Amino acid sequence: MKKDIVLDVHEKPSPEKWLLFSIQHLFAMFGATILVPFLVGLPPAVALVSSGVGTLAYLLITRGQIPAYLGSSFAFISPILIAKEGYGMGGAMVGSFLAGIVYGIVALCIATFGVGWIKRILPPVVVGPVIIVIGLGLAGTAISMSMNDANGEYSTTNFLVALATLGITILCSVVLKGFFKLVPILIGIVSGYTIAAFAGLVDFTNVIIAEWIQAPDFFLPFLSYTPSFSWSIVAIMVPVAIVTLAEHTGDQLVLSKVVGKNFIEKPGLHRSILGDGVATVIASLIGGPPNTTYGENIGVLAITRVYSVYVVAGAAVLAVAFGFIGKISALISSIPTPVMGGVSILLFGIIASSGLRMLIDNGVNLENNRNLIISSVILVIGIGGAFIKLTADVSLSGMALAAIVGVVLNLVLPGGEIEESQLFEESEVKNSIETA
Template identity: 70%
Template sequence: MASETKEIGVREIPRYDKWLVFSLQHLFAMFGATILVPYLVGLSPAVALLSSGLGTIAYLLITRGQIPAYLGSSFAFIAPILAASAMSGPEGAMVGSFLAGIVYGLVALLIKTSGVGWVLRILPPIVVGPVIIVIGLGLAGVAIDMAMNDPAAGTYSTTHFLVALITLTITILATMFFKGFFSLVPIMFGIIGGYITAFLFGLVDYSPVQEAKWFALPDVLVPFVTYTPVFSKEIVFIMVPIAVVTIAEHIGDQMVLSKVVGKNFIKTPGLHRSLLGDGAATIIASLIGGPPNTTYGENIGVLAITRVFSVFVIAGAAVLAITFAFIGKFAALITTIPTAVMGGVSILLFGVIASSGLRMLIDNEINIGLKRNLIISSVILVIGIGGAFIQVTEQVQIAGMALATIIGMILHQILPEKEVSYGKKAMFEAE
């Protein structure tokens, strides 16, 4: 497709007969992962689509229409949302998401006033890479549980596991052998193929679709309207530290996006604007009951292949996502996807997240053979995946990914020979 499509600049408006097609590509690219997150944490997929569209539009406005980035549901917040929801219900998770968005805004303000260098100094690749690995492998148990067990009985099911393995196989084949645009949406093909398989095995219940209306308001959670928000120390310690991880991911995405488009987005419109846009998108999601948002690598891949960089195309995808959120039968259809199907695609997707952490270490030429790097990465991995926690009070814990990130940052500051932990440091510096 790249060879057939003339490059379209960031502020160019494509021909109307192609605009819809280009926007649909971005919608499909983000769709599988975006609806998977709310599916895993018990939130509404329709609200996730709504918050994704609204968040992306807010991002484009805040970055002055200069960065062609689409925002979707963040995987980094899956475990924290599950923990917060178990403690205070989904309403508690929304409060935590709101606070995480505020952290984005505060960091954006600091970067605006003091520059970006300090952020990059405390979050080198040797810390960020292993933490991303923890994000993926920390969710491995969730994927396997969904793949192997009958959700109704809570016990092992050969049928469900077989459906999950077939779904995984289809996803792998789509990833390996599909070309062009189709290579960007293997998760979608996996879900569709797995859904058909689950239907043949009798695991699909269509009654929610039959009962749903064509047009319906998404099941939003609005503070002071549908619930009264309650702030607690527990929620703060569970959700807010994850913002450090996602900020690091955001910086990486901006670096890659800058290379793809050929513009330094860290410099213009500035990392502070892109972070503020990301934080605003997360705050918007928290105000309507959606999962936190983040920039999506899948959509950066679409940009790289199509060479269509227009922010108007990104905005079109956002409008389409909002539209789909109000189609009741579509939202109901999403809820009929069996857990085994989602478990199958999650096995690969969570592994890919972990592998992207390895890629960060490789791309930055981090030498794990050096004692300093070996110590930092090893400690982060075992603490993050092993489930270590610090009991602050009877109700408050600092656990998992957050604890691993904090300890990794501390080790980076106190161990000697800091320079070896940055690798190709120029990749992490603004021009």
């Protein structure tokens, strides 16, 4: 029997409950959202502002009908790092902008032709292994952050702090119940930060001298850098949208089940994808990482049964406000690398495991040679670092190449019509909610 709804989508709470419920959403997204900019070298304050503004834009585009919060996307971590190394942060922002435009194009195609074509090109046998590649491709980064000091040398102290942070995060995730089970990352970071402070790894100087009210270090086109188009950047960043689009659709199905409304039909998948795209474009224009709907916040909805878009909008406003509080920004920036490394070990592993779970939940039969071939090729190409040079300056590599090869193999190998994609089916929605 369906649990009673505390606040429906368009119900407005009293001011005190509004603030409390919005803070819950803010805490749920906080740990993961600040981790992404920390890993790619972007100001966490800008990520908070971009997630808040992006969420408000999303709510506007979806006509205030979908209570979804948008935060920093983990899928873009490796592409941003690669683009940054070759073309600077300006190149990475141009790539993020173009990825957002792809969302808009896909939204237009869905509005025109429906969603059937997405089911055909993005079945679980393709998306699952690519998600595994995302997680395992970042494993080396997590271990390096955990074990090494600022000079890249092994540090026993750093590794012990990372392991303590990891242990606390795991313990919280397993032992805690209710809302607190949704914020183990935040609890782990706070606990790890405290341990690191006692170990002498925290420098409070910038926190002390920071102003209370301070504009974030926005990275603006034509002011901070001169945007330039490159096919290399397109090859690095845009193919990631293949995965994030599938993840977005899965999130919408879970949200629909939790709230009891069919968001795929109304306001429509095209509107929600367009909202994600606009949020990513906004982030790229101010120097933030691409945005995506957050599973942690869907979990908050499932537990609290507070589905109000006013609450989600309140969390977005709070995120923007936090971005302009200089002390908070400085405090986030002072988090030692091993603390973030500790939570990253768990997070990146969970990303990889979620790809495996997608294969299991959707009954992908790996005794079928077709499925075995597709998943195997994606994994080796993605994790092995294969690349194709298209021109002297343009190459497809890593996850982008793996995703494209997976899509092509799925379309050309015979037998695909026999095992129809279940990515958008009820069974996955049910499993996702039970986990939340």
